[in-house]
Amino acid sequence: MTISVPFDNSYARLPETFFRRTPPTPVGAPKLAALNRTLARELGLDPEALSGADGVNALAGNAVLPGSEPIATAYAGHQFGHFVPQLGDGRAILLGEVVDGAGLRRDIQLKGAGPTPFSRRGDGRAALGPVLREYLVSEAMAALGVPTTRALAAVVTGEQVYRETALPGAVLTRVAASHIRVGTFQFFAARRDADALKALVEHVVTRHYRDAAERPDKALALLEGVVARQAALIAQWLHAGFVHGVMNTDNCSIAGETIDYGPCAFLDAYNPMAVxxxxxxxxRYAFARQPAIAHWNLTRLAESLIPLLAxxxxxxxAKATTTLDxxxxxxxxxxxxxxxxxxxxxTERADDMDLVQDLLDRMAEGRADQTLTFRRLGAFAETRDHAGVRDLFDEPTAFDDWGVRYHERLAAEPDAAAERRARMDRANPAIIPRxxxxxxxLRAAVEDDDLAPFRALSAALADPFARDADASPYAAPPARDADPIRTFCGT
Known part of the structure; x- marks a missing residue:
């Protein structure tokens, strides 16, 4: 079946200092592991064609579709606080851009598609486990309403990649508003390339901040926009209990999306210093430190823009400082x-955050589950039956006097209890990527070649707020004495 993708590649029309033209490297025996049919249709693509042999070859990097202009983009970045002047797409290749059904421009990128000029002696490949992790978590974030890159497909390559051991290889097809990062600006700032910085500002404002397009001070308008989007994004991370894990400046999206799901995880028991x-x-990138790190990253963006601000x-x-403030x-x-x-x-009261912080402090001390505490508050708010919430605490009585204060606060609210419960259930998921x-x-997929658990979990994560989701096995937290999970970046 013929694959048709309406590419319109604005980034590839920028000067070639922004990227290197890099075709994907073919793989031996590609096989489709997952296809996001809903997202495919949003992009104006045919899911049936993508799932056929020609589509799988394109998603694996074995065929370059008409209109695609494969490139690896250049960027720099601070990694754990240390500046690296050249990083770039070491295992990712941007196939091109499409304008979706809502009129939004979206990047389509292959991750794990082979070496690029930025691979720094790496193989440019990805292992199946990290690919499926990014697929699961990015799509879960989308279902939670958090701005994020999306996963269009995962393909098993039929080849092995070598990390500590031999692992099955895979390619992820990732979709993003763009893949432009704070580190993209740092790349040109480090080279004192003012013309490239101006071109990049023009491109980003046109693409992501159109309200600023007519402003004479476009660089300042851009900084203001990125600051606002990052502030909103990080707040949503904390509401969801999400820990990015590696908030380097090259992993900080100019578009305000969550990007680069490497060693990420979600809180089980609430712990502000979880790593x-x-x-x-x-x-450095502990859960509660993420707002401060976001501000630090934005400061690096502001430094890069200094030559264009005045x-x-x-x-x-002074302009940069005021904006960062x-x-x-x-x-x-x-x-x-x-x-x-x-x-x-x-309604709003000045002491609402005191009420929230008191609950969070008690949750931390009592090792109460982040997700279930807020989910079960909906039932407590409606019926005053606190058993489901208080039983989440090591010492259940720690919840009791807070519960009294909470119901006193609810007494001032104008809506009926049932309406409030319905709203809370739409704000508090029952299911997260535990x-x-x-x-x-991932173990079943990698060790047993069994994708059924991945597919079942993926389906459950697609509807995290459903009323019957509370009874799902995927809503269950780990055993309280379970060993803590450690995550790995997969590079």
């Missing part, structure tokens, strides 16, 4: 608003 990544030895350096720094109040506003939704509060469920699905 799951095997490479984050000092907790002719006078002091004036440029807006991150904290924007984050706090999004953070508090999100918790009001999670608690079913429609680390032990993800790990079990």
């Amino acid at each position: 799951y990544s095997s490479i984050d030895e000092h907790g 002719d006078d350096v002091d004036q440029a720094v 807006g991150f904290a109040p924007a984050f706090e506003a999004a953070y508090v608003a999100g918790y009001r939704r999670k608690l079913g509060l429609e 680390n032990h469920h993800v790990d079990a699905a």
Whole structure:
């Protein structure tokens, strides 16, 4: 069946200092592991064609479709605080861009499609486990309403990749608003290439911040927009209990999406200093540190834009500082608003965040489950039956006086209890990508060549707010004495 993709590749029309033209490297025996049919249709693609032999070959990198202009993009980045002036797509190849049914421009990229000029002696390949992890978690984030890159397909290559051991290889087809990062700006700033920085600002404003297109100070408008989107995004991460794991500047999207799901994880028991990544030895990217790290990353973006903000350096720094100072109040506003939704509060009171923080402190001390605590608050808010919530705490009585305060706060709310419960159930998922469920699905796929657990988990994650989701086995937390999960970046 003929594959037709309406490519329109704006990034490939930028100067060639932005990328290297790089075709994918074919693989031996590609086989489709997963196809996101809903996303395919959103992109104007035919799922039946994609799942056929020609489609699988294209998704594996064995065939370059008409209109595709495969490139590996250049960028730099701070990795765990240390600047690397050239990173780039070491195992990812941007096939091109399409404009979806809603008129939004989307990148289509292959991850694990072979070496590029930026591979730095790497093989450019990806193992099946990390590919399926990114597929599961990115699609779960989309279902949770968190801005994110998406997974269109996963293909098993029929070849092995070698990390600590031999592992089955795979290619992920990733879809994003774009793959432009803070590190993309750092790449040109480090080279003092003002013309490239101007071209990049023009491209990003046109693509992602059209409201700023007519402003004379486009670079400042861009910085303001990225600060606002990152503030909102990080608040959503904390509401969902998400730990990115490796918030380097090359993993910070200019479009405001969650990108690069490597050693990521979700909280089980609430722990503000939770770290799951095997490479984050000092907790730089711990759960509660993510807002501060986002601000740090945005400061690196601002530094890169200094030459474009004003002719006078002091004036440029002052503009950047004022803009960066807006991150904290924007984050706090999004953070508090999100918790009001999670608690079913429609009105606003000045001490609402005190109520939230008191609950979070008790959850941390009592090792209460992040997701289930808020999910079960819906029933408690409706019926005052606190058994389901308080039993999540090591010492259940730790919840009791907070529950009294909460119901006193609810007494000032105008809506009926049943309406509040319905709203809370739409704000608090029953199902997240629990680390032990993800790990079990990946082990079955990698060790037993069994994709059934992956597919079952993927289906459950697609509807995390359903009322009957509470009874799903995927809503169950791990045993309280289970060993902590460690995650790996997969490179």
